[in-house]
Amino acid sequence: MATAVSPDVRTKYEAVIGLEVHVQLLTVTKAFCGCSAKFGAPPNTNVCPVCLGLPGALPVLNRKAVEYAVRAAMALNCTMRETSIFARKNYFYPDLPKGYQISQYDRPVAEHGYIDVAGVNGATRRIGITRLHLEEDAGKSMHDGLPDSAHYTYVDLNRSGVPLVEIVSEPDMRSPDEAYEYLTRLKEIILYTGVSDCNMEEGSLRCDANVSVRPRGEQKFGTKAEVKNVNSFRFIREALEYEIERQIETVESGEKVIQETRLYNPSEGKTYSMRSKEEAHDYRYFPEPDLMPLVVDAKWQAQIRSRLAELPEARRQRMITEYGITAYDAGVLTATRSLADQFEEAARSAKNPKRVANLLQSEIMGRLKMRGLAIEQSPISMKGIAMSADLVESGAISGKMLKDLYDFAFERNQDFPAVYEQKKPQQITDTTTIEKMIDEVIAASPKQVEQYRAGKKTVAGFFVGQVMKASKGQANPALVNEILSRKLDA
Numbered sequence: 357m358a359t360a361v362s363p364d365v366r367t368k369y370e371a372v373i374g375l376e377v378h379v380q381l382l383t384v385t386k387a388f389c390g391c392s393a394k395f396g397a398p399p400n401t402n403v404c405p406v407c408l409g410l411p412g413a414l415p416v417l418n419r420k421a422v423e424y425a426v427r428a429a430m431a432l433n434c435t436m437r438e439t440s441i442f443a444r445k446n447y448f449y450p451d452l453p454k455g456y457q458i459s460q461y462d463r464p465v466a467e468h469g470y471i472d473v474a475g476v477n478g479a480t481r482r483i484g485i486t487r488l489h490l491e492e493d494a495g496k497s498m499h500d501g502l503p504d505s506a507h508y509t510y511v512d513l514n515r516s517g518v519p520l521v522e523i524v525s526e527p528d529m530r531s532p533d534e535a536y537e538y539l540t541r542l543k544e545i546i547l548y549t550g551v552s553d554c555n556m557e558e559g560s561l562r563c564d565a566n567v568s569v570r571p572r573g574e575q576k577f578g579t580k581a582e583v584k585n586v587n588s589f590r591f592i593r594e595a596l597e598y599e600i601e602r603q604i605e606t607v608e609s610g611e612k613v614i615q616e617t618r619l620y621n622p623s624e625g626k627t628y629s630m631r632s633k634e635e636a637h638d639y640r641y642f643p644e645p646d647l648m649p650l651v652v653d654a655k656w657q658a659q660i661r662s663r664l665a666e667l668p669e670a671r672r673q674r675m676i677t678e679y680g681i682t683a684y685d686a687g688v689l690t691a692t693r694s695l696a697d698q699f700e701e702a703a704r705s706a707k708n709p710k711r712v713a714n715l716l717q718s719e720i721m722g723r724l725k726m727r728g729l730a731i732e733q734s735p736i737s738m739k740g741i742a743m744s745a746d747l748v749e750s751g752a753i754s755g756k757m758l759k760d761l762y763d764f765a766f767e768r769n770q771d772f773p774a775v776y777e778q779k780k781p782q783q784i785t786d787t788t789t790i791e792k793m794i795d796e797v798i799a800a801s802p803k804q805v806e807q808y809r810a811g812k813k814t815v816a817g818f819f820v821g822q823v824m825k826a827s828k829g830q831a832n833p834a835l836v837n838e839i840l841s842r843k844l845d846a
């Protein structure tokens with residue numbers, strides 16, 4: 357970090373951060389035409405008169421885009437607006453052939469939401485969401501990597517007209533860590549709703565940050581700078597850290613922070629002035645005359661709500677109760693919807709779901725931590741854990757054997773079923789051999805036999821244990837049970 361504000365000075369100030377996040381919706385077609393919205397097609401192949409902005413072409417609203425926007429808004433605890441209005445946001449740019457972007461302005465589809473984020477000392481902080489609105493993306497200018505890049509800029513209009521939602525937060529965040537946490541939760545929630553893949557490399561999640569500083573205790577906001585288009589959460593945290601220090605330094609030296617747009621350079625860890633407010637756009641918003649007001653009535657809202665999957669926080673709470681796992685592990689297991697689904701599918705398919713959770717916590721997590729692996733990198737799948745849990749449950753393998761099999765699986769980087777197939781104990785299924793072992797155990801335990809026959813049936817467990825021990829865990833448990841009860845009840 358280039359700036360050096362001493363911790364003493366730093367604590368005199370408070371940062372105020374608000375975030376604007378653009379999320380691309382995973383619709384098959386674009387927002388206002390039938391062109392494919394798929395990423396990665398050859399340049400300018402997914403285009404038509406509507407998204408090229410040719411005169412006379414009329415937009416037709418994609419119903420799926422509306423449903424996705426509303427679903428996202430519901431997941432973010434927003435209040436829906438039954439009637440919202442599309443507006444033209446006018447500006448001139450090579451990647452915007454129409455000369456305006458269809459967006460929403462004073463009447464967005466949803467408002468007044470929030471996300472709860474983890475604050476310091478386990479406290480929860482509620483970050484307000486001002487609004488969520490639906491809009492179309494612009495095309496993409498390509499400045500380098502092409503044969504004539506030194507002389508020309510190319511424009512790819514495949515992205516032009518792809519549906520987005522813009523999610524604007526309240527200026528409620530007070531530190532770069534909190535902003536990072538907000539983005540992490542936001543992304544997690546959006547991924548759970550399935551309306552976007554939130555892939556930052558492909559631009560389906562983009563973030564701009566507004567940041568200002570003020571003396572601690574001051575109510576009035578300081579002058580903000582906008583940091584634009586930072587392409588990872590880590591860079592956003594770094595850019596905010598730099599920007600906060602830069603602004604504190606500016607104020608401390610008696611100068612004024614200028615309201616401006618700044619760009620972050622990740623290789624230097626610094627932000628640079630891009631344009632000042634005087635050059636800022638006046639978008640001259642006005643209602644889009646080619647589109648009717650968007651009406652999402654109570655019935656449609658109810659339909660969309662019924663398709664809303666369980667959200668991460670609710671799922672964490674339920675999993676803690678249902679499987680008796682810790683809050684920490686619930687957090688790890690719900691990091692993605694797919695992981696949580698896999699875990700729950702495995703747990704529910706097992707004879708004892710709690711055992712699956714316990715094995716995961718005690719045996720798998722420990723081994724992963726030791727090797728510095730993430731849970732997605734575990735050689736033992738959730739299904740493998742469920743299978744091993746059932747084997748322990750039925751007494752087919754001992755706890756000790758299970759640990760050995762897990763070690764082997766991690767060493768070989770193989771899943772449990774494969775390892776079990778190679779290493780599984782040769783089961784004794786020969787009834788004569790088992791009968792002989794049982795006779796020996798019965799003969800050696802006259803007191804327990806007496807108790808059993810006096811009606812204390814729970815002693816049966818003792819005999820099973822003794823036989824399994826005598827057979828080094830290799831006797832077929834079903835046969836042991838069957839023969840034992842026959843002999844004891846005789």
Ligand SMILES: [Zn+2]
Pocket residue numbers: 386389390391402403404405406407408517
């Ligand atoms: Zn089109």
